[in-house]
Amino acid sequence: MKKSNTSRRKRMNRQSRLLVAQHWIKTYNGKNIMRGYAKWFGVDKLCAIRELKILGVPISEAIEKQVIDSLHQRIAKNLIVVPSPPQDSPFEYYF
Numbered sequence: 001m002k003k004s005n006t007s008r009r010k011r012m013n014r015q016s017r018l019l020v021a022q023h024w025i026k027t028y029n030g031k032n033i034m035r036g037y038a039k040w041f042g043v044d045k046l047c048a049i050r051e052l053k054i055l056g057v058p059i060s061e062a063i064e065k066q067v068i069d070s071l072h073q074r075i076a077k078n079l080i081v082v083p084s085p086p087q088d089s090p091f092e093y094y095f
Contacts, residue, residue, distance in 0.1 A: 010042035014051065017041050021055055033057060034067075046071060 004011070012020065021037065030036045038048040045067045049059050 009040065012041065017043075018051060018054060021051065025052075025055060025057065034059060034063065044071075 009017075009020065021041070024037075024040065025033070028036055034045060034048050034052060037043070037052060038045045041048075043051070049064050049067060052059055
């Protein structure tokens with residue numbers, strides 16, 4: 001059987017992450033626990049906030065709102081509609 005190239009911690013479901021994260025939080029030394037959690041377990045920042053709140057880590061409402069706003073901006077940026085070329089273009093008959 002072929003070995004997966006993705007690390008085990010990034011393939012975990014929420015239940016498994018929450019069990020492992022209890023120990024991970026105790027050993028985390030960085031400044032931003034939300035960013036560290038998201039990078040370590042391969043989840044987005046909104047998921048990291050939700051799971052850290054479940055584990056009892058205090059996350060301010062301002063940071064949560066900032067993450068949600070940036071997510072909405074990124075979604076809106078990707079939804080910009082590019083105008084299609086006109087249908088009566090004389091160039092479409094040459095090819």
